[in-house]
């Protein structure tokens with residue numbers, strides 16, 4: 033499925049048919065939301081392959097395998113933010129599980145965090161434009177679909193929440209308005225779009241510009257969001273109400289000692305962002321150097337003027353240390369009422 037142009041992928045009609053059959057067998061409630069004609073038609077077009085797959089296989093120049101390793105090693109690292117996002121999904125009046133389309137779903141982290149935290153009443157469909165990531169999601173027992181953010185393959189009015197999180201900046205600026213329109217189309221009345229990213233000028237943008245772009249094997253030159261930009265997408269797509277707000281979304285690691293928890297954060301960031309050049313230059317202490325860099329960048333000024341920075345806390349009942357790098361995300365919530 034990897035095309036000759038390296039990170040460009042192809043995903044054809046036969047691959048789509050295979051995935052749809054699997055979805056029908058394992059998750060009929062999610063399969064019922066897919067428009068098979070839309071899916072097959074898109075797969076025919078996608079055979080040309082114009083998507084640059086940064087999260088593809090190593091052999092194709094991607095950094096998907098180290099990304100997946102990071103999430104598998106520390107499922108709790110971003111669980112606080114994910115839990116908050118899922119708490120915003122409206123419960124259904126018919127008491128059936130609310131269908132959440134995780135548009136940038138990767139290897140199914142959101143679904144796996146929901147399971148690990150015992151969040152009930154949700155049925156998450158993991159979607160991604162990268163066939164490699166969708167394959168990893170299936171391997172982790174997460175029902176999954178290859179789909180582009182700006183071309184949802186779902187039926188009109190079929191889902192309760194469209195979650196676009198942990199990578200919205202990867203969606204090209206010219207595709208973002210269409211993403212919001214598509215989200216509005218597929219939501220039922222009462223459904224929500226949750227569009228999550230990081231603000232222009234935030235520590236996260238500095239991290240991407242100063243660390244991920246120069247040191248990762250794929251680079252990372254993407255535009256982040258402004259509040260006004262997000263609000264514009266909601267209103268132009270027709271959402272009847274909504275807001276743009278901020279939320280805490282830290283990186284967390286826990287271990288027997290404070291030092292080990294800190295190093296675990298470093299390992300997580302090294303793998304999550306595929307910081308191959310740091311590993312190459314500092315093979316003996318790449319994790320240490322990475323977490324030290326992160327500590328200088330992830331420092332947030334609170335509204336009262338105080339500084340929120342790296343912290344380590346001891347839990348005497350569990351006898352563990354938890355290290356936290358604070359991070360603030362921006363979140364646009366669009367509500368479809370009619």
Ligand SMILES: C[S@@+](CC[C@H](N)C(=O)[O-])C[C@H]1O[C@@H](n2cnc3c(N)ncnc32)[C@H](O)[C@@H]1O
Nearest residue numbers: 087136137138141160161162180181198199202
């Ligand atoms: C940073 S990963 C997030 C994965 C997962 N949600 C997590 O938090 O670990 C971003 C994912 O978005 C996918 N992606 C990027 N651009 C996309 C697009 N236009 N449409 C659909 N998926 C896209 C990538 O392939 C990647 O798997």
